[in-house]
Amino acid sequence: MPNLELSQHMPIKVQDGPQDASGNPVFNFILLKLASRCNIACTYCYWFRDAEVYNKPAVLTIEAEDAFCQKLEDHIRENDLDEFIIVFHGGEPLLYPKHRFVKLLQKFNGIEERTGATIVRGVSTNALLIDDEYAEILAKYEVNPSVSIDGPAEIHDKHRIDFKGKGTHADTVKGIANLRKAGLEPGIIAVCNPDTDPEKLVDYIVKELGIKEFDILPPDATHADNPPAIDAYFIKLFDLWYDNYAAEGVRISTIDAMIGGIMGGMAASDTIGYGAVETVTMMTDGTLEPLDVLRITGDGSTKTETSVLKDTLQDARKDPRWLGAYTASLTLCETCRNCEYMDACGGGQLAQRWSPDNGYDNPSVYCESWKNIFGHIWTRISPTLVLDFQEPLTEAKSQQT
Ligand code: SF4
Ligand code: SF4
Numbered sequence: 001m002p003n004l005e006l007s008q009h010m011p012i013k014v015q016d017g018p019q020d021a022s023g024n025p026v027f028n029f030i031l032l033k034l035a036s037r038c039n040i041a042c043t044y045c046y047w048f049r050d051a052e053v054y055n056k057p058a059v060l061t062i063e064a065e066d067a068f069c070q071k072l073e074d075h076i077r078e079n080d081l082d083e084f085i086i087v088f089h090g091g092e093p094l095l096y097p098k099h100r101f102v103k104l105l106q107k108f109n110g111i112e113e114r115t116g117a118t119i120v121r122g123v124s125t126n127a128l129l130i131d132d133e134y135a136e137i138l139a140k141y142e143v144n145p146s147v148s149i150d151g152p153a154e155i156h157d158k159h160r161i162d163f164k165g166k167g168t169h170a171d172t173v174k175g176i177a178n179l180r181k182a183g184l185e186p187g188i189i190a191v192c193n194p195d196t197d198p199e200k201l202v203d204y205i206v207k208e209l210g211i212k213e214f215d216i217l218p219p220d221a222t223h224a225d226n227p228p229a230i231d232a233y234f235i236k237l238f239d240l241w242y243d244n245y246a247a248e249g250v251r252i253s254t255i256d257a258m259i260g261g262i263m264g265g266m267a268a269s270d271t272i273g274y275g276a277v278e279t280v281t282m283m284t285d286g287t288l289e290p291l292d293v294l295r296i297t298g299d300g301s302t303k304t305e306t307s308v309l310k311d312t313l314q315d316a317r318k319d320p321r322w323l324g325a326y327t328a329s330l331t332l333c334e335t336c337r338n339c340e341y342m343d344a345c346g347g348g349q350l351a352q353r354w355s356p357d358n359g360y361d362n363p364s365v366y367c368e369s370w371k372n373i374f375g376h377i378w379t380r381i382s383p384t385l386v387l388d389f390q391e392p393l394t395e396a397k398s399q400q401t
Contacts, residue, residue, distance in 0.1 A: 018080065018081065020079070020314055020317075024317055025278065027075070027280055027313055027316065027317070028081055028084050029084070029086075029087075029278075029279065030086055030279075030281070030313070031280070031281040031282070031291075031292055032060075032087065032088050032089060033056075033089050033281065034059060034088050034095070035090040035091040036054075036056040036091050036283065037059075037092070038090055039095060040163070041161060041163050043158075043159045044219050044220065046293055046351070047295070049295070049296055050295035050296070050299050052299055052300045052302075053091075056283050056284045058284070060284045061285060063309065064282075064284065064286030064307075064308060064309065065100075067286055067307075067308040069107045069111065071308045072084065072111060072119075074312065075314065076115045081117050082116075082117055082118065083119075084118075085119075085120045085121075085122070086121050086122070088123040088143070089281075089292065090124075092125065092126055092128070093123055093124070093125060094123070094130065094134060098133065098134060105121070105137070120144075121142060122143065122144045123138065125145060126148050126172060127145070127147045127148075127175025127176055127179070128171045128172060129175070130145075130174075130175035130179055132181065132182070135182035138184060144187070145179055145184055145186040145187070146187040146189055147176055147187070148189050148190070148191070149169070149176070149209075151205070152169070152200060153169035155193055155196050156169040157169050158193060158196075159193065160172070176209065187214065187215075188214035189217065190205070190214065190215070191218075192216050192218055192233050193219075194230050194232070195228070197236070198233055198234075198236050198237035199240055201216065202237070202241070202245065202252075206248075212250050213250075213253075214253070215252060215254055215270075215271075216237065216252055216254060217254065220351060220352070222297060222353075223353075223354065223355035223356075223362060224355060224356055226365075227365060227366070229366075230369045230373075231369035234254075234373045235373055237252070238255060238373070238376065238380070239380070242380060253270075254269060256269075257269035257271060258373065258374065258377055259377065260273075261344030262344045262374055262377055264343065270349065272344070272345055273344065273346045274332075274342070274343065275329070275346065277291050277294075277325050277326055277328075277350050278326060279292075280316045286308040287303075288306045288311070288315070288316035289304050290319075290321055290324075291325060293351045296351050296354075297351065302321060304316075304320075306319040325350065328359070328360035329350045329360075333353070335362075345370050348363070348367065352365045352366060353365070
């Protein structure tokens with residue numbers, strides 16, 4: 001094990017960049033929900049576990065869209081921002097009508113021209129609706145796509161199914177091909193199925209899809225779900241990557257984060273590592289909520305009264321629900337504070353800490369798995385660190401003789 005420096009009081013990770021009058025970081029990123037519904041029915045989806053989603057308009061309202069654009073321009077000007085990042089999200093965001101999406105993107109171009117700031121755009125999609133026209137829109141307006149695909153059809157189609165229970169793999173692959181025809185190379189996000197062989201997933205992404213940088217995430221779950229362990233899966237994944245793929249330049253974000261954390265860095269990623277949850281999510285009615293995955297903790301658990309229809313973007317930071325998530329993300333339970341992997345794991349992802357009895361005051365639901373995975377990674381990489389250290393000495397010695 002590395003000699004990790006343990007502390008009872010976690011440092012607060014402050015977002016780089018400008019601060020408001022109260023010294024709080026200014027938001028420069030938002031998850032923008034273009035649709036609150038989806039065109040498929042993945043079995044592990046966190047989004048529809050919160051019935052409150054159905055009380056939101058199916059797609060972004062015109063009123064909310066106009067108010068958001070105005071508030072975004074005000075926010076950029078007032079805080080003198082050079083850059084603002086928007087990730088279009090759903091449900092399935094491309095259920096948003098194409099003609100309205102084009103108009104929205106043109107409005108963002110207008111804000112860029114008037115303010116001089118860059119509005120960086122991404123979309124997280126299941127790719128089923130990406131025909132040639134949609135792919136060209138994304139390319140023309142520089143929207144970076146990130147596609148969810150869980151591997152070859154035999155794995156993907158177990159969980160990513162349509163409303164009739166039919167697998168969606170073939171249509172997802174078609175969407176990826178359409179993106180490539182338009183000159184776009186999508187990012188890939190896969191959710192691991194612990195009952196399957198990670199080799200099939202990695203081989204598929206690298207060899208079939210020809211993609212070298214991607215992520216593999218554990219299924220979203222809380223202590224109320226009792227999910228299966230993920231250690232055997234991620235240990236095999238690490239070995240596979242380390243022995244066969246690392247030298248080819250293949251990068252898996254979650255593995256990068258785990259290695260970074262275990263080497264003593266702050267491994268904040270979506271999956272693992274200590275860091276403040278500062279995401280703001282805008283719903284289709286203009287309300288500003290905390291990180292969307294937290295709605296897995298129960299009906300209405302992320303609901304707020306803060307809205308672009310009446311508030312500024314920065315006001316989201318004052319909302320009790322947003323503040324609750326932010327504070328919880330920085331406040332680890334006693335078990336985590338005393339854990340040898342605290343710096344690397346950071347208690348795991350916030351939603352995965354939640355239980356009906358203690359709220360977020362728990363270790364991750366995947367705690368035992370994370371411990372085993374971190375232990376294994378350290379066992380594998382620590383001899384290499386010693387070798388790297390000794391190499392210059394050996395070289396120096398051979399030059400002397
Ligand atoms: S594509 Fe995304 S939003 Fe739609 S059902 Fe699957 S996980 Fe949920
Ligand atoms: S979740 Fe488990 S492994 Fe992670 S910091 Fe907490 S106690 Fe340690």
